[in-house]
Amino acid sequence: MAELFLSLCPQVRHRAVSEEGVLVHLDSGRILVVNEVGLHIINTLTEPSTHRELIASIEEQFDVSSECAAIDLEAFLAELEREQVLIKGARRGDPVNV
Amino acid sequence: MNNQNNYSWGTESLSLSLPALQLNLSGLSHLQRTVLAANYAGFVNATTHEPATQRVECRAYRLCQPLNIPTPALTVDGQYAPIKCRLPDGAGVEITGVNFKARFAMQACLPWAALGVFEERELSGEMVIQNFLRILVAHLVPPQGGAVLHSAGLVFDGRAYVFPGHSNVGKTTLTRKAYASGARVLSDDINLVLPEGAGFSAHAVPFTGEFGRTLDHTGGKASYPLEAIVLLDQGDRIEIRSPSYAEAVARLLACCPFVNTDEHETEIMLDVLTTLATRVPVIALRSSRDDSIDSIMAAVEQQLETLRSIGTLHYG
Numbered sequence: 405m406a407e408l409f410l411s412l413c414p415q416v417r418h419r420a421v422s423e424e425g426v427l428v429h430l431d432s433g434r435i436l437v438v439n440e441v442g443l444h445i446i447n448t449l450t451e452p453s454t455h456r457e458l459i460a461s462i463e464e465q466f467d468v469s470s471e472c473a474a475i476d477l478e479a480f481l482a483e484l485e486r487e488q489v490l491i492k493g494a495r496r497g498d499p500v501n502v
Numbered sequence: 503m504n505n506q507n508n509y510s511w512g513t514e515s516l517s518l519s520l521p522a523l524q525l526n527l528s529g530l531s532h533l534q535r536t537v538l539a540a541n542y543a544g545f546v547n548a549t550t551h552e553p554a555t556q557r558v559e560c561r562a563y564r565l566c567q568p569l570n571i572p573t574p575a576l577t578v579d580g581q582y583a584p585i586k587c588r589l590p591d592g593a594g595v596e597i598t599g600v601n602f603k604a605r606f607a608m609q610a611c612l613p614w615a616a617l618g619v620f621e622e623r624e625l626s627g628e629m630v631i632q633n634f635l636r637i638l639v640a641h642l643v644p645p646q647g648g649a650v651l652h653s654a655g656l657v658f659d660g661r662a663y664v665f666p667g668h669s670n671v672g673k674t675t676l677t678r679k680a681y682a683s684g685a686r687v688l689s690d691d692i693n694l695v696l697p698e699g700a701g702f703s704a705h706a707v708p709f710t711g712e713f714g715r716t717l718d719h720t721g722g723k724a725s726y727p728l729e730a731i732v733l734l735d736q737g738d739r740i741e742i743r744s745p746s747y748a749e750a751v752a753r754l755l756a757c758c759p760f761v762n763t764d765e766h767e768t769e770i771m772l773d774v775l776t777t778l779a780t781r782v783p784v785i786a787l788r789s790s791r792d793d794s795i796d797s798i799m800a801a802v803e804q805q806l807e808t809l810r811s812i813g814t815l816h817y818g
Contacts, residue, residue, distance in 0.1 A: 415765075417765070417768045417769070417772075419751075419772045419776070421747050421748040421751050421776060422746070422747040422748060422817065422818075424746055424747070424748030424749075425748060426748050426751050426752045426755065426772065428755065428762070428763065428768050428772075429763075430763045430764075430765050430768065431763075433578070433762070433763045435752045435753075435755050435756045435762070436752070437746070437748045437749050437752045
């Protein structure tokens with residue numbers, strides 16, 4: 405089965421502010437603050453990425469184990485999904501709303 | 503909006519000078535002009551405000567039929583929220599509110615606006631003219647580096663403190679306590695901050711919430727140096743802390759009505775607010791309804807003094 409690509413909803417704007425990030429969801433009006441790791445994930449998600457790519461990117465950037473990165477990533481992605489910030493697409497460049 | 507002249511209420515006009523905005527209203531009836539001139543006495547034909555003032559020509563016109571918009575369509579999370587959409591050119595904005603429809607384009611070579619109502623008296627009513635002005639100013643000031651904040655604005659000893667917070671967090675309660683203790687009230691609901699020198703200033707605007715109007719809201723044109731921004735939360739007792747830079751920006755953005763979730767405005771608002779938070783101290787206050795204004799302001803001043811002493815009064 406092909407790996408699922410994740411990316412940011414096009415209705416979301418974000419800005420790095422110091423080491424953290426501010427996210428604005430233009431549809432829901434929700435405004436969120438994410439920490440340094442969250443900001444890194446958000447920046448990565450501006451291009452469709454797989455779980456595996458995201459974990460590798462966190463490992464590389466923050467010098468943490470793959471297991472630790474996977475746990476943090478799942479929790480963060482679940483939060484993004486609750487906030488409807490995330491979209492899941494079948495392939496790069498062709499996102500599909502979930 | 504074609505052949506607007508055919509739908510004018512009359513031939514009278516009125517010029518309102520607000521901070522950053524000179525609004526030249528035309529197409530008014532005698533009644534509309536008279537009521538507006540009385541309600542905004544100190545802002546009529548007043549000396550142009552500093553800093554840079556944008557002149558906007560606005561034509562009043564009559565709607566062909568009542569709007570009859572159901573209340574739920576104008577409400578978000580229990581709060582009044584006019585419907586906003588972009589005109590096809592992307593630069594203009596159309597607003598539909600309770601009893602009015604308005605259009606404006608602030609970034610045009612000649613900024614223009616139009617304000618339509620069905621009943622003659624509606625135009626000068628607070629639900630129409632004040633909401634229209636709030637929205638207009640909120641869109642006008644970001645390019646000037648300013649912001650309209652959903653907040654209480656209070657002046658103590660000539661220095662302004664702005665307390666942003668969501669509805670029902672206690673802005674009007676705080677305002678009443680401050681006013682009773684002798685503070686000057688800029689507004690208990692909507693305040694305008696503009697860059698001035700190395701900092702920002704808070705300006706008297708004719709916008710109020712439940713607190714109602716004082717002299718500043720009909721005739722004030724003063725501005726005051728902005729000493730601090732105090733993010734408001736409810737709690738059981740006074741607690742004060744310094745939020746992270748990102749939290750400060752996020753919470754300020756959440757308190758920028760009309761523009762904070764507009765894709766055409768989000769980037770510039772983030773620019774404005776990241777700058778604001780580096781030039782004006784931002785602290786977060788949790789307090790209860792029963793806390794006195796003296797104890798609240800003592801806690802604010804103490805936190806500012808602590809930040810000053812350790813050199814972290816500003817972000818960045």
